[in-house]
Amino acid sequence: MKNQEVARIFNEIADILEIKGENPFRIRAYRRAAQNIDGLSRDVKDMSEDELRKIPGIGADLAEKIREYATTGALGFYEDLRKEVPSGLVDLLSVPGLGPRTAKMLFEKLGIKDINELERYAREGRLRGLPGIKAKTEENILKGIEMLKRRTGRFPIGRVLPIAEAIIDALLKETDVRQISVAGSLRRWKETIKDIDILAVSDNPSEMMNAFTRLPQCKEVLMKGSTKSSIVTEEGIQVDLRVVEEDAFGSALAYFTGSKAHNIRLREMAVKKGLKINEYGIFDVKTGRRLGGRDEEDVYRLLGLPYIPPEMREDLGEVEMAVEGRIPDLIGYDDIRGDLHVHTRDSDGSHDIEEIAGAAKARGYKYIAITDHSKSLGIARGMSAEEVVEQSKRIKAINKRLRGIRLLSGIELDIRSDGSLDYPDDILKELDIVVASIHSGFRQSRQQITGRLVSAMKNPYVSIIAHPTGRVIGEREEYDVDMDEFLRVARETSTILEINAYPMRLDLRDIYIKRAKEMGISFVISTDTHIDYQLDFIRYGIGMARRGWLEKGDVINTYSYNQLMKRLKYKRAQARPS
DNA sequence: GCCGTTTTCGGCCCGACTGTTTTCAGTCG
Numbered sequence: 001m002k003n004q005e006v007a008r009i010f011n012e013i014a015d016i017l018e019i020k021g022e023n024p025f026r027i028r029a030y031r032r033a034a035q036n037i038d039g040l041s042r043d044v045k046d047m048s049e050d051e052l053r054k055i056p057g058i059g060a061d062l063a064e065k066i067r068e069y070a071t072t073g074a075l076g077f078y079e080d081l082r083k084e085v086p087s088g089l090v091d092l093l094s095v096p097g098l099g100p101r102t103a104k105m106l107f108e109k110l111g112i113k114d115i116n117e118l119e120r121y122a123r124e125g126r127l128r129g130l131p132g133i134k135a136k137t138e139e140n141i142l143k144g145i146e147m148l149k150r151r152t153g154r155f156p157i158g159r160v161l162p163i164a165e166a167i168i169d170a171l172l173k174e175t176d177v178r179q180i181s182v183a184g185s186l187r188r189w190k191e192t193i194k195d196i197d198i199l200a201v202s203d204n205p206s207e208m209m210n211a212f213t214r215l216p217q218c219k220e221v222l223m224k225g226s227t228k229s230s231i232v233t234e235e236g237i238q239v240d241l242r243v244v245e246e247d248a249f250g251s252a253l254a255y256f257t258g259s260k261a262h263n264i265r266l267r268e269m270a271v272k273k274g275l276k277i278n279e280y281g282i283f284d285v286k287t288g289r290r291l292g293g294r295d296e297e298d299v300y301r302l303l304g305l306p307y308i309p310p311e312m313r314e315d316l317g318e319v320e321m322a323v324e325g326r327i328p329d330l331i332g333y334d335d336i337r338g339d340l341h342v343h344t345r346d347s348d349g350s351h352d353i354e355e356i357a358g359a360a361k362a363r364g365y366k367y368i369a370i371t372d373h374s375k376s377l378g379i380a381r382g383m384s385a386e387e388v389v390e391q392s393k394r395i396k397a398i399n400k401r402l403r404g405i406r407l408l409s410g411i412e413l414d415i416r417s418d419g420s421l422d423y424p425d426d427i428l429k430e431l432d433i434v435v436a437s438i439h440s441g442f443r444q445s446r447q448q449i450t451g452r453l454v455s456a457m458k459n460p461y462v463s464i465i466a467h468p469t470g471r472v473i474g475e476r477e478e479y480d481v482d483m484d485e486f487l488r489v490a491r492e493t494s495t496i497l498e499i500n501a502y503p504m505r506l507d508l509r510d511i512y513i514k515r516a517k518e519m520g521i522s523f524v525i526s527t528d529t530h531i532d533y534q535l536d537f538i539r540y541g542i543g544m545a546r547r548g549w550l551e552k553g554d555v556i557n558t559y560s561y562n563q564l565m566k567r568l569k570y571k572r573a574q575a576r577p578s
Numbered sequence: 579g580c581c582g583t584t585t586t587c588g589g590c591c592c593g594a595c596t597g598t599t600t601t602c603a604g605t606c607g
Contacts, residue, residue, distance in 0.1 A: 025590055029579035059580050097596090099605050132598060140596085255592090260607070267591040272584085278592055 002045045002070055003037050009069065009078055010034035010062075015090045016081050018100035019107075032057040035261060037066075039316050041515035045070035046484065056315070088114025095144040105130065119145050154192035155237060156473050158503020158540055161186060163233060164196045167217060171241075175211045176204050179249055183256035187310045189543030191473060191506045195238035197256050205243040212241045248280045251293035255279035261315035262308075269303050269319075311546035316514075330546045335558045336538055338367035341412065341435055341466060341498065341526030346391055347372035347382060350531040353398055353407070359532035361405040367561050369408035370395060371435045374422035376414040383411075385427050392430060406561055408432035412466060417441035419452040421459060428461035433568055435498070435526075437466035438479070446480040453486055457495040460575030463568050464524055465490070467500040467507040474504075483512060491519050494571040496556055499548075501541025502528045513548025522567070523555050 014030040036057050037044060044052065044066050052063040069075045091114060092103040106112040109130055112121060118141065121127055127138045164182050171177055177200055181187070184197035202208045209229045213221045217239075222230040227243045244252040255263065255278065267277050276283045281293030282302045292298030300307050305322040309330055312318040321327055343349030344356055351359070353370055360368040372391070373382040383391065392409040399407050410433035414422045417440045421428075428434050436456045441448070456462050468486065469478035490497055497516060500507045505528070508516070513523070525541035527534055545555060552558045556567050 023579080026579050028590080033579085057580065061579060097605065101604060132603075134598075136597060256607090258607085260591095264591055271591075276592085280593095 002043055003040055006044055006066055006069055007034040007038035009075060010037070012090060013078055013081060015093055015100070016085050018093070019085055019089060019104050021100070021104065029057065029062075032261065033062050036316070039314060039511060041483070041511040043483075056317075086113040088117075091115055092118060094148060095141065096147055097140050097144045102132075115145060115148075154194050155235070156503050157186065157189065157191055157193055157506075157543070158537065159235070160193040160196060160237060161540075163217065163235065163237060164198065164239070167196070167212075167215060167239060168198065170215055170217075171198075171200070171208065171211060175202060175208045177202050177208070178246060181253060183253055184258065187257045188259065188313060189311050189540075189547055191509065191544065193237075195240060198239065198241045199249070199253055199256055200241065200243050201246045201249050202243050208241070208243055244279070246294065248293045250295040250298050251277065251281045252279045253296050254299045257310050257313065259314050262313035262319070265315050265319045266299065266303060269305075273303065275302060309546065311543060312549065314547075328549050328551050331542060331550050331552045331555055331558065333539055333542050335552050335555070336365075336525060336542065337559065338365045338369075338557050338561075338564070339527055339529060339535060339538065340369040340408070340410070340433060340464070340524050340557050341371050341500070342368050342529045342535075343372050343412070344370055346370075346387070347377075347412075348530060353395065354402075356529070356532060357398070357402060357405055357407060359535055361402075363535055365405060367406040367408060367564065369410040369433045369435075371410040371412040371433070373412050374414045376416055376422050377439055382414065382422075385423050388423065388427060389430070410435060412437060413456075413462070414439055415452050415456045417444070417452075419448075419455045421456060421462075425459070425461055428459070429572075431461075432565070433463050434461050435464045435466045436462045437468075438470055442470055442476070442479045444479070446482050449479050450482040450485050453481065454489045457489050457493045460572050462495060463571060464496045464498050466498040466526070466528070467502075467505050468497055469507050469509070469512070471507055471509075472504050473506065478507075483515075487512075487516050487519055487521060490516070490521050494522075494574050496522045496524050496567075496571075499523055499525045499541045499545055500528055501525055501537045501539070501544070502534070503537060503540050506540060506544050508544075508548075510544055510547035513545060513550060517548060517550055517554055523550060524557050525555055526557070 010030045011034045014027045017027045036055050049063050049067060052058050052066055065075055065077060089103055089107055092098055093100060095115065106118065110121060112118050122138050122142045125138065127133050128135055164186055168180055171180060179201040181199050182197065183199045186193050186196055200208060205227050209224055212229055213224050213231060217233045218231040219234050220232040222232060230238060230240045232238050270277045274285050276285050277299060281290045282299060283290055291302055297307050306325060306327045308318050308322050308327060339360060342356055345352050357368060375382040375384050388411055395407050395409040409431050411431055413434050413436045415436050415438050416422065438452060453465060457465060469481055471478040497508055499513060523545065525538060525545055527537045529535050556564055559567065
């Protein structure tokens with residue numbers, strides 16, 4: 001996928017143009033284009049010039065630049081630009097508090113052209129005396145460099161959300177909170193999170209600030225003010241708490257939830273309607289009168305739009321959809337009726353079948369599928385064909401005893417590195433559900449990997465492809481799937497695609513979900529549970545599904561048991577020669 | 579550089595904070 005490369009180059013162009021002091025709107029155009037390309041599910045190198053120009057923020061010029069890069073592997077404009085500014089100088093912009101104007105000035109006055117030189121000059125006290133720089137600024141630059149050095153990057157949402165919830169619980173318990181909510185990318189359920197934003201209404205803000213900075217989770221207080229404080233947790237995650245007036249809670253929540261690009265779109269619309277939106281409310285520009293802001297809905301209502309759920313607020317077409325009144329009715333966090341990817345002690349899970357069934361029933365589920373590993377996965381104690389047959393019989397017997405929940409007998413079937421499957425069809429056809437997935441040969445060529453997935457989907461008994469891209473967030477890249485071909489065959493064979501809710505996977509990811517949905521593909525949201533509490537991971541999968549704009553009907557494990565069984569049989573019936 | 583119920587030029591989101599200033603520039607989200 002060339003998209004990430006193109007996005008990186010456009011961002012670097014924007015950095016260089018900033019240092020050069022170019023037109024800020026031109027710079028913004030590059031950044032917006034970079035962001036929209038990064039969020040694209042199709043590879044730009046497969047897109048025609050016309051298709052490229054349909055991407056918001058891409059006009060004739062940038063479409064041509066993308067094409068040049070996609071076809072030649074280089075971009076002349078970028079290469080020329082890089083000759084004008086030393087590459088280390090661009091890195092200076094990553095120092096918090098140091099922007100393009102300062103970077104340029106440092107280069108021109110002192111010849112500083114990378115972070116190491118900057119640090120040396122600052123330590124020696126040789127920055128002070130430059131225009132606008134005294135001891136304090138010098139100190140802040142050193143602090144910024146320190147922060148950069150121990151910057152921990154982004155954390156998977158599965159690690160961050162529980163921390164945020166624990167903090168909110170503690171604040172609810174210990175202080176006089178009227179309203180409280182997470183905001184930021186966490187509220188949008190992004191797969192990775194940089195910091196936690198919490199927004200609250202309180203009669204006693206200073207009490208909140210005290211309680212917040214004294215939390216057991218707090219390792220370091222970065223700043224503490226009367227309505228805004230920041231701390232760092234044990235895990236190295238920054239948490240910001242802001243207290244606002246009750247009348248402005250809605251507009252502040254919209255503002256701090258973002259995304260920035262989404263907010264900009266809303267404010268552009270507001271300007272055209274003679275309105276002004278900020279974190280304090282929605283105002284009539286002419287009269288200065290405040291029109292709303294208590295509830296988040298006010299913001300959208302006053303713009304004449306339907307409410308846009310946080311998970312959609314990425315400026316990836318949701319504003320246009322809202323204008324047309326076509327915001328989808330997203331799947332809800334309580335809509336799942338069963339988990340269709342669950343392991344037991346028969347392979348590498350921690351519970352026996354009845355225990356995990358009980359845990360699922362306790363969560364209100366109506367069914368679960370037992371999908372232990374097949375034999376090729378030796379390290380996970382994969383089951384032989386005989387063992388699967390035996391397990392399937394056992395499940396049928398247990399089903400007769402169980403009340404209130406049904407078990408599907410299934411398998412997580414390994415797609416071997418040569419593309420063959422672990423069991424013959426006459427075993428598979430006896431199972432209720434077959435979840436096929438890749439666990440080996442991750443580095444094979446695009447052609448090989450895609451070929452394996454395609455041949456698995458063409459098997460009439462393969463119901464679902466689990467974790468289709470194989471990525472592990474922060475650890476393992478996606479393997480090289482030809483997504484166009486993969487989705488085409490999924491559609492053609494009525495194969496269901498899994499959204500694996502395991503927090504380190506979240507696979508399929510949002511951008512592919514959105515595209516698959518447009519093609520009319522069905523999904524399942526599953527946890528890949530190995531121990532009972534992992535059943536609760538389902539919400540991360542739902543968050544991802546909502547980011548992919550899925551509705552309840554797109555997801556088969558929102559169906560009743562009977563509907564579900566009908567859908568599972570559908571593919572087998574399709575494939576049968578008439 | 580993009581874009582158009584203010585269409586092919588002339589606009590382009592909004593405010594807070596900080597450190598340096600004496601009215602503001604730079605940076606950030």
